[in-house]
Amino acid sequence: MYTVDHIIGNTNHDDALGEAAEAHDSAGTLERVLLDASERKKSRLRVHTEAGTDLGVLVDKPELEDGDVLYHDDDRMIVVSFEEREALTIDLPTETALSTALELGHRVGNQHWDLAVEGGTAYVAVEAEHRIVEDVFSEVLPPGADLDYEFVAKGDVEAAAYDLVDSGLEGFNNRMRDNAEVDRWASKGAFVVEQHPNHPDYLICEMETSRGCAYRCSFCTEPLYGNPAFRAARSVVDEVDALSDRGVKHFRLGRQADILAFGGDGEAPNPDALRELYGGIRAVAPDLKTLHLDNMNPVTITEYPEASREAIRVIAEHNTPGDTAAFGLESADPVVQEQNNLLVTAEECLEAVRVVNEEGGWRPGDEPAGAPGGVPGPNDEYRYGPSTGPDASPRLPKLLPGINLVHGLTGERPETYEHNKRFLQSVYDEGLMLRRINIRQVMAFAGTEMAETGAEIAQEHKDQFQAYKREVRETIDNPMLDRVVPPGTVLPDVHLEYHQDGKTFGRQIGTYALLVAVPGERELGTAIDVAITDHGYRSVTGVPYPLDINAASMNELTAIPGINRSKAGDVVVGRPYDSVDDVDAGVADLSRFAVAGDTAVSIPGRDAPGAGPGPDARSPLGRGD
């Protein structure tokens, strides 16, 4: 066996090596090492060339590239060659191309698939069975969309685009970006946000923070990127700085298997690295409106409880309310856990949920008069009072866990559904909060263990899955939403997106933003503050905050808990009022929703007391606060 301990060069970037490869090819002395999607993301592997030469590759490079030269002398040259990957091509009718492409981007992002959009065509690397890929898209594709498959970039789309521009078709190279390239391009490419149609207000930018994972869950594609490789905190901060200079105010730290592990050894938390990351971001973008994250691994909290608590405190002191840390429990059934290399038991995950609730579940508030003791955070927020109940601040909690559950994994049985329901019920019964429960069926991605076993179990259990999902929505999601977003909670800056059934629907910008419905057809493309009045399973209703009791419509008045049409009629007849205290509202507590006239209000943790925007400032996009 030959041992390869360094890469000599690359035939696609080095003209001399490219010519040598052609000469060896003609002479029949060129040997290729064909790597599949998972092998190419490794820097240490044992392989055979097509001619049978046995090679041990151990190189100081995060991943191999197509064209890398492993061996070269006068008699022979050995180069890396990537297997072709299939891509799904979707031709979109022009009039729906943009909105559909955005929805496609969202779905592809959730699956961690690569997507490129060019003109009216989207290209998606096929990482699962065709049936599954088409299922993922079928709901969003408009009538007339054509599906076809052809070969496209086999590595990172950004790297392929760069190589094409840099060196033309000959330089086209199916490779992944390394962190140095991400760092360089991220800041330099920040100008592109100004070309987005929603720039600057209705736009969130996600900063990639790492790739890869230290663990090997059976269904997951992240380990195909190898062990975790983190960007430096400074480079993420520089990217935020560049974007902030170009008007961006909403940010998400994304693309990570575990935010707690950022800047560490891949497993243990590194609170100092998080402090540098989050503190740096707040320093360069002091006026940011959103700072959210992507994933957190409960096993890190289980294995390193104290360091995890400190790391979560750092995050919650610097992020913005409504942030969600998605936990991959995947299954609470010990049999499924065992057969799929899952990392935490239900009990361990419950403990992780407790920890995030304790350290991150607080709601920002104003320091109460005469009751000093609120803890000022770095962003003029005060951590004061309980997280739930009537005395809690009317803001979303800073950071709550989300739970991901996957069905159809190897070993799944009827009891699996009972295990999962029991786990969720125990979270609820303990008074804890979850921001989101994500229930999915597994997909058999190429390169994962599931690709070998297939996803037949998911098909077989489809009916049971649907009934169970409905039950979770009704018995857990519904009351949980009431706990997380009780009536009177204020959501600042809800961006209004569409009208339906006489209502206007909108969302805040951020991770898993709640869908909010307000009565009446209000101007789209604007943002308003909303006080929540009620909720469904996964969405909420509310009224513009603060509601002017002297001008509110009947639909707005009856949206307030405790006010029926008869009482609303009485309120209207009794106008005008000098104060909401003068209104005979029966059992309704108007003070959480309404004011009389142009009275100014503040939103705890956002506006300084007495400096609230008031009804006149219900807010065209771009209002500074």
Ligand code: SF4
């Ligand atoms: S599910 Fe999470 S922990 Fe498991 S391999 Fe994937 S990223 Fe890693």
